[in-house]
């Protein structure tokens with residue numbers, strides 16, 4: 001007889017070492033997204049892999065709250081989280097080979113249902129699905145399309161059509177160069193009001209960001225301490241201020257420290273950890 005496995009409930013460990021950090025780059029993104037929303041333009045946001053575009057956009061839109069709420073929306077009497085009522089933003093990632101038709105259906109449906117959800121949250125008597133005669137405002141103000149460089153001609157055309165038919169701002173996020181490819185679609189291109197480059201972490205944010213990682217490894221970061229300063233320098237040089245590389249390097253640093261029972265984040269530890277990162281670093 002098969003052995004009975006005892007089931008012990010345990011939470012999933014967090015995927016990232018540190019919580020979301022509000023950096024200067026994130027604040028710049030927020031300012032950009034606010035402008036696109038206010039003026040109802042199309043905005044193109046581009047930047048190298050791993051700088052934090054997706055995380056900034058998800059945070060702006062309240063995407064984690066949305067996902068959590070969306071999972072339980074029919075099984076519990078839950079209200080739309082306040083973050084969504086405030087953000088009024090749909091965050092959407094297209095499938096890799098999405099067709100224009102599917103993209104149009106999905107974006108239209110998700111943006112429409114977010115608007116209906118916000119209407120219901122603001123007025124519990126409002127029934128956007130039933131009250132066909134009542135003029136119900138369209139409350140989704142911004143749609144953010146991540147990985148927009150996946151979109152082919154007809155998907156981009158569909159997006160332009162969606163944009164023209166609705167009173168919304170639209171942000172397309174992609175890799176550097178994708179904003180120039182959009183120039184091949186003159187009608188879409190002429191609707192682009194802003195292009196925004198997402199850059200690596202600014203020097204002024206490095207101490208705060210590293211302090212969080214240090215704390216996660218049980219240390220206190222002191223920029224005046226020459227060991228901490230040298231390690232911080234090494235981390236910045238190796239990663240070039242790329243958030244994904246910093247996260248990966250710090251994960252390896254934690255491993256090196258645990259394996260060797262070290263309690264200082266010394267430059268040698270940083271370099272040893274760097275050897276374990278086969279790809280990605282310069």
Ligand SMILES: Nc1ncnc2c1ncn2[C@@H]1O[C@H](COP(=O)(O)OP(=O)(O)OP(=O)(O)O)[C@@H](O)[C@H]1O
Nearest residue numbers: 019020021048049050051052053054055243244247
């Ligand atoms: N503000 C932040 N606070 C904490 N960690 C961050 C932040 N921004 C980025 N990261 C870390 O960097 C990783 C990469 O971020 P993200 O996926 O947003 O990059 P991206 O620019 O969208 O990259 P890609 O172009 O490959 O999609 C995240 O998984 C996270 O570990």
Ligand SMILES: [Mg+2]
Nearest residue numbers: 053054055146
């Ligand atoms: Mg991304």
